Amino acid sequence: MEEFYIGDPDYQQGHWQLQNLPDNCAVVAQASILSQFGFDVSMDEATYVAMANGWYSPGFGTSPDDLGNVLEAYGVPTHSVDFASIEQLAAELQQGHRVLVGVNSGELWDQGPMAEFWNWFNEVTGRDSSTFTPADHAVAVTGLDLSDLNHPQVILNDPGHPDGAGQVYPLDRFMDAWENSDFHYTSTSMAPGGAGPIDFDIARFLGLGTTVAGVSFGLDPITADMAGDFVNSLVSNTDWDAVLAAI
Amino acid sequence: MTKEPKPLPNLDAVANLMTRVGLFDEQIVGKRDEDYFSSIGPVALGLFRLVVIGEIKKGKSSFINALCGIPGLVPVHDDVATSTVFKIHHAPEPGYTVFFQPEAEDKTSEIGTQKLEISEADLHSYGTENGNPDNEKRVDFIAVCAPSPILKDGLIVVDTPGVGGLFKKHREITFRHAPRADAVFFITDSVESPIGAAEVDFLKELRRITPLIYFVQTKAAQVDAEARRKRMENNIGILTDKVGLKKEEIRYFVVDSKLKSEGDEDRNLEDLEDSGFPPLMSYLQHSLKASKDRNIATVGLRRAWSKIAEIRAEIDRQKSVVSADTAEKQSAFNAELATTEEKLKQWNSEIRIQLIKEFHTEAQAIQNDILGEVSEALRVGGRISEQVGEALSESRDLKPEEIYGLVEPLSAAARAEVSQVLLECSQKLEGRFSALLGALSVKAEGSIATTALSRGVINNATLIRFSDAQLRDLAAKAEESRLFDRARTGLYGGAAGVGIAMGIGAVVGSVIPVVGTILGSTAGMVIAGLWGGYQASEFSRVKESAVARQQVQAAIDRDLQGCLTQAQTGFQKAFNTLRSRAEEALSDMVKTSLDQLSNTRQELQQRSRATAEEVQRTKQQIHGREQMLAALQGEMEAMERLLG
Numbered sequence: 021m022e023e024f025y026i027g028d029p030d031y032q033q034g035h036w037q038l039q040n041l042p043d044n045c046a047v048v049a050q051a052s053i054l055s056q057f058g059f060d061v062s063m064d065e066a067t068y069v070a071m072a073n074g075w076y077s078p079g080f081g082t083s084p085d086d087l088g089n090v091l092e093a094y095g096v097p098t099h100s101v102d103f104a105s106i107e108q109l110a111a112e113l114q115q116g117h118r119v120l121v122g123v124n125s126g127e128l129w130d131q132g133p134m135a136e137f138w139n140w141f142n143e144v145t146g147r148d149s150s151t152f153t154p155a156d157h158a159v160a161v162t163g164l165d166l167s168d169l170n171h172p173q174v175i176l177n178d179p180g181h182p183d184g185a186g187q188v189y190p191l192d193r194f195m196d197a198w199e200n201s202d203f204h205y206t207s208t209s210m211a212p213g214g215a216g217p218i219d220f221d222i223a224r225f226l227g228l229g230t231t232v233a234g235v236s237f238g239l240d241p242i243t244a245d246m247a248g249d250f251v252n253s254l255v256s257n258t259d260w261d262a263v264l265a266a267i
Numbered sequence: 268m269t270k271e272p273k274p275l276p277n278l279d280a281v282a283n284l285m286t287r288v289g290l291f292d293e294q295i296v297g298k299r300d301e302d303y304f305s306s307i308g309p310v311a312l313g314l315f316r317l318v319v320i321g322e323i324k325k326g327k328s329s330f331i332n333a334l335c336g337i338p339g340l341v342p343v344h345d346d347v348a349t350s351t352v353f354k355i356h357h358a359p360e361p362g363y364t365v366f367f368q369p370e371a372e373d374k375t376s377e378i379g380t381q382k383l384e385i386s387e388a389d390l391h392s393y394g395t396e397n398g399n400p401d402n403e404k405r406v407d408f409i410a411v412c413a414p415s416p417i418l419k420d421g422l423i424v425v426d427t428p429g430v431g432g433l434f435k436k437h438r439e440i441t442f443r444h445a446p447r448a449d450a451v452f453f454i455t456d457s458v459e460s461p462i463g464a465a466e467v468d469f470l471k472e473l474r475r476i477t478p479l480i481y482f483v484q485t486k487a488a489q490v491d492a493e494a495r496r497k498r499m500e501n502n503i504g505i506l507t508d509k510v511g512l513k514k515e516e517i518r519y520f521v522v523d524s525k526l527k528s529e530g531d532e533d534r535n536l537e538d539l540e541d542s543g544f545p546p547l548m549s550y551l552q553h554s555l556k557a558s559k560d561r562n563i564a565t566v567g568l569r570r571a572w573s574k575i576a577e578i579r580a581e582i583d584r585q586k587s588v589v590s591a592d593t594a595e596k597q598s599a600f601n602a603e604l605a606t607t608e609e610k611l612k613q614w615n616s617e618i619r620i621q622l623i624k625e626f627h628t629e630a631q632a633i634q635n636d637i638l639g640e641v642s643e644a645l646r647v648g649g650r651i652s653e654q655v656g657e658a659l660s661e662s663r664d665l666k667p668e669e670i671y672g673l674v675e676p677l678s679a680a681a682r683a684e685v686s687q688v689l690l691e692c693s694q695k696l697e698g699r700f701s702a703l704l705g706a707l708s709v710k711a712e713g714s715i716a717t718t719a720l721s722r723g724v725i726n727n728a729t730l731i732r733f734s735d736a737q738l739r740d741l742a743a744k745a746e747e748s749r750l751f752d753r754a755r756t757g758l759y760g761g762a763a764g765v766g767i768a769m770g771i772g773a774v775v776g777s778v779i780p781v782v783g784t785i786l787g788s789t790a791g792m793v794i795a796g797l798w799g800g801y802q803a804s805e806f807s808r809v810k811e812s813a814v815a816r817q818q819v820q821a822a823i824d825r826d827l828q829g830c831l832t833q834a835q836t837g838f839q840k841a842f843n844t845l846r847s848r849a850e851e852a853l854s855d856m857v858k859t860s861l862d863q864l865s866n867t868r869q870e871l872q873q874r875s876r877a878t879a880e881e882v883q884r885t886k887q888q889i890h891g892r893e894q895m896l897a898a899l900q901g902e903m904e905a906m907e908r909l910l911g
Contacts (some may be wrong), residue, residue, distance in 0.1 A: 068539060070532040071536065074547075074549045075552065080549075083552075085277040085557070088279075089420075092416070092419055093416035095359075099279060101280055102906060102909070103902045132392070204280070235524055242290040242895075247284075247287045250308070251282045251283055253309045254282075254307060261411065262316070264354045
């Protein structure tokens with residue numbers, strides 16, 4: 021069977037780090053990405069920066085709202101999408117971007133009877149899983165393995181798992197866990213030096229017909245990435261003289 | 268990640284979605300809706316204005332430097348008191364720019380037109396009482412560019428000069444900035460005295476302007492844990508008993524700026540935790556800013572929904588063209604098009620003029636109402652003037668010098684009221700103009716671009732530049748003349764008393780020699796002199812008090828009159844700009860509708876020439892767009908659910 025990947029999981033695997041505090045997964049995941057951008061940032065330093073700015077609180081962790089702020093603090097531009105589709109996520113990977121998502125760790129790690137039960141319970145009672153069993157963990161999505169289109173897989177760098185470098189999960193299981201963050205992702209708006217767009221015809225991927233949040237559609241020609249660039253340019257071109265004079 | 272309650276959609280995600288909606292619209296319509304895209308800016312920036320206030324030497328500037336993580340960002344030396352406002356925002360490189368007040372005769376010019384970039388070394392000359400006493404260099408504010416991560420999400424920190432003590436005039440600067448603040452941090456410390464009477468008065472006044480006051484006790488590490496806890500309890504007691512705050516509503520943080528800065532230097536987590544900053548930063552990010560972000564997100568999504576409706580209408584129009592697939596249908600469609608075109612031309616020549624007329628009438632009514640309200644509050648003898656008069660009438664028993672001493676607090680209170688009135692009026696103005704244009708949009712069965720309409724107009728209308736010259740002169744004159752006048756009056760009164768006593772003594776002495784001797788004696792003359800002096804002095808004091816009250820009232824009235832003139836000019840200018848922009852918007856709406864019709868006609872002509880294959884392709888394209896629209900709508904609906 022022909023191997024078929026989106027993203028560069030092998031390269032990213034070498035930058036994986038295991039979190040050193042019970043709840044600094046998001047911070048460590050960002051530190052791992054920073055190292056790919058050439059920054060020598062230790063986990064402790066990243067944790068300090070996050071804590072000093074209110075993006076990490078011991079005992080509470082990092083709010084999904086603040087995912088990406090440590091990257092931004094070091095000058096790596098990011099953009100965020102709520103209620104994203106797997107196609108949007110794939111498009112980011114295809115651009116060589118580094119992608120962080122919020123997941124429910126229980127649903128990702130322990131697909132035992134209890135997790136199955138809660139999934140079933142949420143579904144039949146119409147509960148919003150992001151409220152009832154919200155995301156409690158951050159991981160980096162490093163690639164999609166589409167070698168077998170009938171059984172697509174998602175490859176993660178998981179800072180919360182001792183063997184978290186390049187962990188492979190079935191797409192459905194990943195989607196179940198991701199749903200609990202309202203399909204939130206934060207992506208860098210650029211690829212690390214040397215990692216260019218990956219040569220892959222993403223149209224093939226669309227053959228999956230993946231349905232997310234009740235919407236099935238072709239690849240968005242107006243990507244979140246394009247919109248992210250626009251939003252970043254709006255912020256950097258702000259006329260601060262006018263803003264400050266009006267305050 | 269976190270186990271906290273589910274967060275709101277982040278503003279970056281909202282701005283991203285709004286942008287995709289705008290780009291999709293651009294793809295379909297063929298041109299960019301600049302008005303729509305300009306509405307994404309405020310969402311992307313997510314501005315949050317944090318105003319830091321407090322008495323001098325409480326560590327405000329050190330607190331700000333620690334908050335931003337940049338030592339020396341604003342001056343903090345022990346012998347230096349901040350004299351102007353520092354507005355700190357994010358930029359990749361540090362830098363300072365002084366913005367000057369316009370010259371007195373140039374009151375109509377925009378703030379911010381005169382500016383000067385300075386180095387950190389020059390900050391002292393422009394931003395402190397020592398370097399710029401009494402703001403003789405007419406500094407309006409100093410903009411500070413800071414490469415601080417905390418400011419990246421749109422946080423702007425406003426450092427105000429210390430209030431109280433010798434710097435009562437700084438109150439007015441604070442009151443100018445507090446109404447627009449998203450949060451006010453009131454700084455007190457662990458070392459000096461607890462919150463004092465002057466601060467209590469100040470806080471009471473401040474509460475009338477904004478409820479968003481939070482308390483920060485600095486210099487925590489300079490005392491032991493027990494002492495800082497007691498200080499905190501003491502302060503909270505004062506805030507509840509004297510200021511009237513409810514204990515459960517008080518948000519109070521104890522921090523040490525020095526410890527935070529030391530922690531920043533060597534990335535020491537222990538120092539950071541001990542500094543008390545993490546809970547404050549977390550509260551700032553997740554409570555204060557999140558609540559502001561919710562409002563920004565709601566406004567942004569509302570704007571995106573109206574764009575979605577426009578896209579839906581355009582797709583429907585394209586569908587109707589492509590589905591006119593028989594000669595009969597095309598002919599009917601053409602007829603309908605001609606009728607619509609005719610109607611629109613008529614609309615342009617008649618209805619538009621009628622709408623503009625209606626707009627002018629209503630705009631005039633809004634203008635009259637707003638100016639009437641401003642005038643009623645600010646004119647001589649108006650509401651604020653009356654309040655000053657009432658306060659003065661309660662000071663009948665005060666000595667003249669005490670009455671002169673009321674100039675500063677009364678004018679500060681009056682100016683705070685002026686700021687409040689202008690803020691309320693500008694909000695009303697914006698609201699009523701938006702409502703008017705909304706109503707006209709409905710009548711016109713179209714969409715008027717309203718976002719850019721009031722941009723930069725209304726804020727400028729309410730910017731008042733207070734002049735301290737008259738009040739200062741009055742206070743100084745009173746100070747100089749007070750002692751001399753009282754001495755002179757006492758002297759004259761005493762002399763008159765002695766004269767009267769001597770005259771009476773002589774008359775009585777001629778009849779009753781002993782009594783006359785006593786009365787005529789030196790002691791008698793002294794007693795009588797003192798009595799006479801007191802009476803004359805008392806008479807003079809009452810008279811002087813009345814004069815003082817009149818002078819204070821007159822000075823504040825003149826101040827109010829100056830504000831009124833500026834406000835009238837500002838609002839008038841705003842009205843004129845709004846009028847001309849609204850007319851442009853109405854004309855644009857007609858042009859857009861005519862363009863749409865022209866496009867439809869063109870597409871119809873092309874359609875009649877197109878092959879079956881091309882038609883099929885166009886249908887598929889429209890179907891794809893419908894799917895795209897549905898996807899965007901799905902994301903919007905989900906986000907709205909999150910907002911509640």
